[in-house]
Amino acid sequence: MSAQRYDVVIVGGGIMGASTAFHLRTVHGKSVALLERGFVGAGASGVNFGNVRRQGRFLPQIPLSHRSREIWGRLPELLGEDCEFLPTGGLRVAYSDADMAVLEKHVGEARDWDLHLDLLGLNAIRSRWPWLGPDVVGALMSPADGHANPRLVAPAFGRAARRAGAVIHEHCEVADIAREPTGFRVTTRTGLEVRGEVLLNSAGFWGGAIAASFGEPVPIVARGPQMAVTEPLPYFMEPVLGGVSSDIYLRQVKRGNVVYGGGLRGPVETDPPRGRPVPDLSIAQWGRVLRFVPVLAGAQVIRTWTGVEGYMDDDIPVMGESGTTPGLFHAFGFCGHGFQLGPGVGAVMAELMATGRTVTPIEPFHIRRFAHLKPARPA
Amino acid sequence: MVDPRIVIVGAGPAGTRAAETVVRHGLRPVVLDEAPQSGGQIYRRQPPGFSRDAKVLYGFEAGRAGRLHAAFDALAGKVEHHPGTLVWTVRDGAVHTAPADGGAVGRFPYDALVLATGACDRVIPFPGWTTAGVYTLGAAQVALKYQACAIGGRVVFLGTGPLLYLVAYQYAKAGAEVAAVLDTTGFAAKAMALPKLLAVLPALAKGLYYLGWLRSRGIAIHEGVVPVRVDGADAVEGVVFRSASGEERRIACDAVGFGYGLQSETQLADLAGCRFAYEPQSRQWLPEADADGRSDVAGVYLAGDGRRVRGADFAEMAGELAALAALGDRGIAVDQARMAALRRGLDRGLRWGQALQAVFPVPHHFLADLPSETVLCRCEGVTVGDARRAADDLDAREINRAKALSRIGMGRCQGRYCGLSAATILADTAGEKPETAMRIRGQAPVKPVPLRTEEAAS
Amino acid sequence: MSERGQFRRVAETGRRPVRLRVDGEAVEALDGDTVLVALLTAGRRLRDNEFERRPRAGFCLMGACQDCWIWRPDGGRVRACSTPVADGMDLLTRSPLEQWSIRAS
Secondary structure: OOOEEEEEEEEOOOHHHHHHHHHHHHOOOOOEEEEOOOOOOOOHHHHOOOEEOOOOOOHHHHHHHHHHHHHHOOHHHHHOOOOOOEOOOEEEEEOOHHHHHHHHHHHHHHHHHOOOOEEEOHHHHHHHOOOOOOOOOEEEEEOOOEEOOHHHHHHHHHHHHHHOOOEEEOOOOEEEEEEEOOEEEEEEOOOOEEEEEEEEEOOHHHHHHHHHHOOOOOOEEEEEOOEEEEEEOOOOOOOEEEEOOOOOEEEEOOOOEEEEEOOOOEOOEEOOEEOOOOHHHHHHHHHHHHHHOHHHOOOEEEEEEOOOEEEEOOOOOEEEEOOOOOOEEEEEOOOOOOOOOHHHHHHHHHHHHHHOOOOOOOHHHOHHHHOOOOOOOOO | OOOOOEEEEOOOHHHHHHHHHHHHOOOOOEEEOOOOOOOOOOOOOOOOOOOOOHHHHHHHHHHHHHHHHHHHHOOOOOOEEEOOEEEEEEEOOEEEEEEOOOOOOEEEEOOEEEEOOOEEEOOOOOOOOOOOOEEEHHHHHHHHHHHOEEOOOEEEEEEEOHHHHHHHHHHHHOOOEEEEEEEOOOHHHHHHOOHHHHHHOHHHHHHHHHHHHHHHOOOOEEEOOEEEEEEOOOOOOEEEEEOOOOOEEEEEOOEEEEEEOEEEOOHHHHHOOOOEEEEOOOOEEEEOOOOOOEOOOOOEEEOHHHOOOOOHHHHHHHHHHHHHHHHHHOOOOOOHHHHHHHHHHHHHHHHHHHHHHHHOOOOHHHHHHOOOOOEEEOOOOEEHHHHHHHHHOOOOOOHHHHHHHHOOOOOOOOOOOOHHHHHHHHHHHHOOOHHHHOOOOOOOOOOOEEOOOOOOOO | OOOOOOOEEOOOOOOOEEEEEEOOEEEEEEOOOEHHHHHHHHOOOOEEOOOOOOEEOOOOOOOOOOOOEEEOOOOOEEEHHHOEOOOOOEEEOOOHHHHHOOOOO
C-alpha cells in the first residue's frame, strides 16, 4: 500500500504543531498531515497556565514573541473564536528593593526590544490594585500582555487547520520515522503510514527522542508544572500576576476562577504520558498565593492538574532546521513558556519550511547549540 | 515487625465493619470521615440534643442502625478517629486531609488503605432542576432524619429507586404534606411481575408496603411518568410531568425531591490509581477489585457502595472482608472460613444489586429528549445543548475532552451530578455506545479545599 | 414556624434558640440546626449560582454537590449543609469579594 504523500508531515499536535499546520495551509497552501498521539492540544499545550506574556523573556525571543502577540490579537478573524484571550496587561510584582532592581534592569534592556513597560511604584499600585498584599513594593506593567484559555487554543488551531484542508490524525502515536530518498515515511502504532517531503518535529518533551534518532540529542527533561484553580469569584483581578523572587503566578478568568501555578515542578510519567499533581507542592503554593493577594484567603481550590512539559537545560527551546538531516525541522522543548509563542512559532515554522527562510530571527534557538553532545547512536 | 498502618476512609456501614475487624486483630487503624459522627449517610445520626427514637429515624432498619452505631462506639480509644475530616487526595502511599473546621491539613501514610466512600444520589437533569427548592431524594431524607425538617410545605417526590416510596412514606408519617409521588418506572407493576425475586428482595416488599400505605392515605401516585419541568423563577412553584397516557399535568408544590437510585463515590479510588471497568446496567465506570475488595493497586482495598452500589447490609460484609484481606495480605492470621462466607454473601449482593437495577432502571432515555437549554452541569451552568455542540461541532465525544472544551463537570462538584448524564448525551449525539464517552477523570481535591496559609506537610 | 421558609420543621422544636446574623439581619435558629436549615427555615434562598444567576437553596445535603457554600465576613467559607449553627455566627450569602469587583464585559 502506498502511503499518502504530503508536503509536510507534522509529528505532535500541540499548539506548535497545530498552529504550524494552520499557517502552512492558510498562508502557504502546502499539503499537511498532522499526527497526534492523543487529542490535539491536550498535552502541555492544554494544561499550562495560559500566560500571554512578553515581559521577562529571554530578550532574543522578543521578536518571535511580538510576532505571536500580533496573531493573538487576530484570533477571532483567523480561527473564528477568541479562545478567551484577554489583553488585560501583565504585572510582575516586586517584594523588595532587590526585586525592583531586577525590574529596573529589565526596563532598561527591553527598551531596545520594543517592549513598552511601565515601572510602577507603591502609590500607583495601591491606588490601582488595592487588593495586592502589603509586602508588594512595586511592579512592572506590560500593558498589552494578557492571558487566554490554554484548553481552547491548540484545538481551535487544529480545527481551523482541518477546515483549511489539513489532514489531522488524532490518537495516532508515531512508531517509526524513516528517511527516504525524498523525504520521510512516518508509521503510527495504529498502522497508518504517511509520507512527507518535509517533517516537523513538534512533539514536546518527546521531540527530544525524535531529534536523538536523527543523531542530534538534546538535554531535555520532562517535568510537571503544578497548576490549580479556585471556585468562581467576583471578577476583580484584571492583570495577570507574576512574581520576581516569589515563584508564583495568577490570573483570573472573566467567569471568575483564579488560575495559579508556580513553585517546584513535580515528576511525571511519560509512557504513557501522565501527570498527577504532588499534594505537598500544591500546599506549598497556598501561602505564596495569599502573600500576593491576601483577599483570596478562604477561596476554594476546586481542581489541580499538571502535564508533561519538556525543559531544556538552558531554558531555551529548540527551533529551526535540523543540524543533521535535510528536510527535518524542530519546534519543541519550550520549557513552560511556549504558550504565548505558539501562534508565532506556527507562522515562523510554516514560513521557514515553505520558503526556506523566515523574517523573524530564531537563530539563538537552533539545535546546533547542542552539537557537542555525542549521539547515542549515529543516524 | 512493625504493625502495618491501616487507614480507613469513611465510617458508614463498610468503614465501621472494616475498623472493627482491624481492631479485633489487635491493630489500631486510622478512620477518616467527613461526618461529625459515624454511621454514614444511611445510618446518619441526629445531632446531640435531638430526641426522636431509632424506630422513628430508621424504621425497619432501626435494629441494624443501632448495632452499627454501637459497634463503632465500642471502638472508642482503639481507633484513631478523625471525624469532620475530608480526604482530598491520595498520592504516593499517603492520604491527604483537610478538616472541615479549617484546621491544619494532614497527611496519613498507609500500608493498607480501605476506601469506604459510599454513594450519592444519581440524578438526571430536567428543565428547572436547578431551581431553589429542588433536592435529591437523599437530601429529602437527610433533612428529615438529621434535622427533623421537611424540604417544603408541600412536596412532590419524583424518580425511581428504593428511596422514592420510602422517603414519601417517611414524610407523610412525619406529618409533612406529600403532594404526589411521580414514579418514572412503574415500580409496582415491575415488582409484581417478579414474584421469584420478591422472596430474595425484601426491599421490594418494603417498597410495596410503603406504596400501599401512601395509597391508603389518599396520596396521589402516578406511575410511568416523564418529568417535564419545574415551574418557578426564584423558587419552586410546581412540577409538570407527562403521565403514562401522554397528557401533561401540573402539580402545585413548593419543593421537589428527585433521584434515580445511587451512584458510587469513586473519586478517591481514581486518584489512588485504581483501574476502572464499565458497568453497563448503571452506565457507571467503577473501580475494579477482586472478590475480597483488592484493587489492582497494591495496598488499596475497596468496600461498600463506593465500589459498587449494593446497599448497607452488603456494605457491612464488604467492609469486613476488605479489612480481612488487607490484614491477611500483611501476614496477619485471619479466619479463612469467615472470608469464604463473606464472599458468598457478597455474591448474593451482586445479584441483588443487579435485580434492584432491573426493577428500578435509570431512565437514561430521558436525556435524548431534553430541550437544549436545560442546565446539565449545575455548577458551571453548562447546558445540554452545550454538550451536544461539544460532541457535534468540536468533535469532543470523549467526556474529558468535552470537559476541557465546554466546562462540563468543571465546577465545584467535580462532575458528580452531571458526569454520567453528560457521557450519555455525548454518546447519543455521536451515535455511539455510552461507554465510548468514558468517564470524567478524578482531579484533586475531590471536594473544595480553602486556600489558607500552610507549610507543606512533612 | 415561618410561612416564608423553604423548610418546615416537623419535630424536635423544643431545642434552645440560637441567634445568628445573615447578611446583617438577625436570624433565629435552634441548637443542632445546620446553617442550611437555619437559613431555609427563615427564607428560600442560600446563595446565587454564578452563571445561572438564580437563587440556590442547597441540593444534596450530604456534602457532595458543593452547592451550599456561603461566606463569613472575613472571606472564610461555610458549607451550609454540614456546618452547625453557633450563637453569634455572622454569615453572608454573597461573596465579600464583591467589594473589589469590576464589571466583566
